[in-house]
Amino acid sequence: MPLTRGAEAAPERTLIDILRASAASHPEASALDAGSGALSYRELLVAVERRAAELRASGVRRGDRVGVRVDSGSQELYIAILAVLRAGAAYVPVDADDTDERARLVFGEAGVVGIVGNDGFVLREQRDAVRAAPGEPDGVGADPSPDDDAWIIFTSGSTGVPKGVAVTHRSAAAFVDAEARMFLPHDPLGPGDRVLAGLSVAFDASCEEMWLAWRHGACLVPAPRAIVRAGADLAQWLVRQSISVISTVPTLAAMWPAEAIEHVRLLIFGGEACPPELAARLVEPGREVWNTYGPTEATVVACGCRLDGVSPISIGLPLDGWDLAVVDGAGRRVGPGEAGELIIGGVGLARYLDPAKDAEKYAPMPELGWERAYRSGDLVRYEPTGLRFLGRADDQVKVGGRRIELGEVEHALQELPGVTAAAAAVRASESGVPVLVGYLVVEGGESLDRALAREHLSERLAAGVMPLLAVVDALPVRTSGKVDRAALPWPLPGVRAETAT
Template sequence: MPVSAGVGGGRGVGGEAAAGRVRQTLLVTRPVHPVPASLLAGDRAAAPRTLVDVIGRSVQETPDALAVDSGVRTLTYAELDAVAGQLAARLAEHGIGRGARVGVRVRSGTTDLYAAILGVLYAGAAYVPVDADDPDERARVVFAESQVAAVVGNDLALSPRPGAPTGTPGEGPTVDDDAWVIFTSGSTGTPKGVAVSHRSAAAFVDAESRLFLADGEPIGPGDRVMAGLSVAFDASCEEMWLAWAHSACLVPAPRSLVRAGVDVGPWLVANDITVVSTVPTLVALWPPASLEHVRLLILGGEACPPELAARLQAPGREVWNTYGPTEATVVACAAVLDGTDPVRIGLPLDGWDLAVVDEHGRPVPEGSSGQLIIGGVGLARYLDPAKDAEMYAPMPTLGWDRAYRSGDVVVNDPAGLLFAGRADDQIKLGGRRIELGEIDGQLLRLPGVAGAAAAVRRTASGNQLLVGYLAVDATYDADTALTLLRERMPAALVPRLAVVEDLPTRTSGKIDRDALPWPLPS
């Protein structure tokens, strides 16, 4: 039900400067092997609450502040609350409520999209997003797998789906009910549904509230937060709740601009955007002047090259690097960037626990690398019980009853973890193991290169070819680029260079390596 009807409130945590930075504390509350420096824990999570409670504070305290500005239509917090409440009432009329799942497939960038998400939450159900531009077959698979009781479409049209669990209508969510179910791409090509509870979601929102701009002016009604990511991508939750937890305005970027990449820059200035959460490959395409109003810049989703981190620094701007899988509620750890090497993924958010372990599950010493294991309040769950049991199994060597095996390799550094790559995301070229991210970083260092992505292609004769795709400006010189690469990299890592007009991206904003052109033009 809408906040104005009586659900909402909850204490705020923003502005608690003493808790404003993630920090390392020894994990002494659990029996562990005697390598305490490799075990990291954030401070205690904020008191449990729901996402309805989170936005309830903004609705009650700043009803006339803008909540969403699509460029076509604006909604204040009171208006967004009312529209979402009407949808929640319609869901209840169809017998749909707490404990159900409801699909959301609404045109990107519209106020209806965000009202749909909030309306489902008000009804006590979990929302299951599918991007409006995704193929119908993906929507069919996602909605069938998650057993949605209804789908909210364009213009907030409601399509019930008989036979699915409908939950309990007329009840708001509890902290242990699911808030969303987001599907990630599986290695087998079959999407995997990941459910996140209100407890985990609100803990994430509150932890970030303590973290960002803690030593300055916190996010507030004067801020405008860019929404550039597909709602089918979990990082979109960061965008939405950075705004709604602080009475700021969410400003969706037109999908066409996000896909073009470089065109987002002028839009940021024209729309007076002050808070941006995005991926490094996208922000690398924007001219520095386009960030003149941005005072909080959050990077995540992929490795950030040190050169880019240095370039993004500016007086009055806070720049963060974040890390977290969907399976651990968006972000598990973060590091503030000052433009110096190395770029860290940092230390855990309040309520999250991290450990770096070897192949036997034992904590590794400082300076060593191992798989990152995640525990704490942010743990989600797979809809598939077998997959859940596999990936969230206990870690006896840590004394953890439930832990997520990330598959990511990190370097254990008490000053902040360093991302080293995927345990299973390496390519092998000529008998040599290569991280594509390493190639990307070197390409981005080249003069005149605005964006870059490396990929392995197979020639007609069956040979593998390492290609570096470059988006460049007028100062780029191919001979200079090759000379610098040969100076900086082993010969086996120097790719063939191909200049392209733009780098294709997925709805998440990440580079779509599979869509890079091949064969190359002669």
């Protein structure tokens, strides 16, 4: 399979087109179950139309941006998102648990015309209510077009200033349709499936959760935030809710016992590197396990690989409609087995709200013959059977005078026998000396053979690079589910960093 599949993009349509198609095919199937009684697709569509009409009557127009800050895990949150889309606007999500300061920053940067909150919709500027055109029900008129924005999600930049990324309906729908072609081709998702919604809607991976359900007539099942943060509690909840489809990060999945996902037939990893030990434990007959990769700037997922629990972990090959290239410092494609920066093109390209930032990261790549491409800043090794993720090009730290790639260290840590999750970080000793630390979660709480681990690492890391190894019960995670490096324990009890190895 080639790295360029831009010509294979699904036919152009919108997310509203997708929802309507599912509702037409499965009107009485459960579409959303937030714990207070499931809504069928017919009922969900009625609720969305009603709420969209209210937004339009309040002054929301096609092409506007509307903030959404509603309690996670609630039925109202997902109806609000769909209603904003139905009204022809783009939704700008902020997690209800985020600070008011971040909400003000995000909504201000996005220029939202109003905010949907727990208490309803508040218009931020004075506008006349939009009147219905003849024949239009309840003032709900203009559908979004494929070129209209569907969502604007803010990522955290290296400077700490959030960056707004706008994704059109064309890109979003192409992503949804591409995944439908990729997953479970012989036994597609359908009304019998229940899809976990466990991620914050402020992160783009939540879009995958929602549309894995709504593209196939399956049921989206939001999990309460408190349960998501507690690995053991979530494992029990998955069983009680008969969850069959999960998109998550490896760190969370590593906390679950095998019986928690006994009925899961599609398990998708993304956002972090997947340890081989974890894949080997979770791959079973009757269950597809996938490793995916994609920045927010290229619409959630750009490539993926089905894991078999034996082969080396790969981020795979592009989705239908996406183009990938691995280039050296001069922008030339590298050969098989060589490493370089991953460049992304195709139907999934989004854009930054900041024109200067957009021009910096999205640019023509004449060397590749591409009019527009996204420079990911991620290092990968080009293998014709699937790309190997190596870490961030700018994720370097300096320890002992050496420049070290944290991604490379984490990759080596994750390959240690018995390790189900790992993270690397640089900490300072009492005397201020930088110390490279590898945090490990070991399967079944077993002890770590440190001599064997050091031997393993010495074969995979550059000469003189050896992290201090710390075994922990679990890795702390952020709202996104990704590892929270800042919360990793330090100092380590009973360990002197200056002398430990």
